[in-house]
Amino acid sequence: MTREDKAVPAAAPLAGRTLVVTRPREQAASLCERIRAAGGQALLFPVIAVGPALDLTPLEDVVRRLDDFDLAFFVSPNAVHHAMQFILPRRAWPAGLKLSTVGKGSERVLRGYGFAHVIAPQEGFDSEAVIALPEFAAEAVAGRRVLIFRGDGGRELLADTLRERGARVEYVTCYRRFCPDLDPALLLQPLARGEVDALLLTSSEGVRNLRQMLGEGGLAALLPVTVFASHPRIVAQARAAGFEDVVETPAGDDGLMQALVNHFG
Secondary structure: OOHHHOOOOOOOOOOOOEEEEOOOHHHOHHHHHHHHHOOOEEEEOOOOEEEEOOOOHHHHHHHHHHHHOOEEEEOOHHHHHHHHHHHOOOOOOOOOOEEEEOOHHHHHHHHHOOOOOEEOOOOOOOHHHHHOOHHHOHHHHOOOEEEEEEOOOOOOHHHHHHHHOOOEEEEEEOEEEEOOOOOOHHHHHHHHOOOOOEEEEOOHHHHHHHHHHHHHHHHHHHOOOEEEEOOHHHHHHHHHHOOOOEEEOOOHHHHHHHHHHHHHO
8 A cells, every 4th residue: 555545534634645743753753753643644753862970969069059050041842841850859949949931832741841931032932032021121131130041052142232232141961862773774774765855854953864874875865855953053054965945944843833834735
């Protein structure tokens, strides 16, 4: 039976389409479910793996000093999970320590840990959107102590801007990202059979990892596939890697799904 022969709802906008989801495995379930609900096939090929930080000493130190900070910022759902799973068994969250993040996914995860009041942009979903919030204006952050929970590395824009506005900023690494050790055949075999319709990229780092995971020949075979990228930086990385058909989508699952439906439906 070919994929065209499979029974799918007549109105399903992604019927007969196989879409490669490249998110970390821990963050991919919701998007995969939405693709299947729209009649498509979700092929999970994570291009980033996530694990605890190799050195947890800085996180242990921060647990003791949480009351010294005015605002805690979490860069991603992974930052929320790895920080909260470490902190909350050891102590209660300080009542006066505000929480902030970027992206609907991170906001949902924080609410899942019981935090009802989360400072987050309602659109934009990047550092630029965060620093445009009134809670991050110079008059709001000057003299404040801000703690940023993140992985190993990342953009410095938020911290640099907050320091320019008079805040005292401290980073703590609570998780690490690394290139997964996956069999490239998981992607290249269905690609060779003509069963891959799109590649969904949600990380600039993931674009770079693709070359390492697939090799030059494997990447070259993938380049004709349409890429859907959720940020201008990712679009630029994808085009620099050689992808020609790159569609920039709005941020978040809603924006990505709408772009897929508009393109294929």
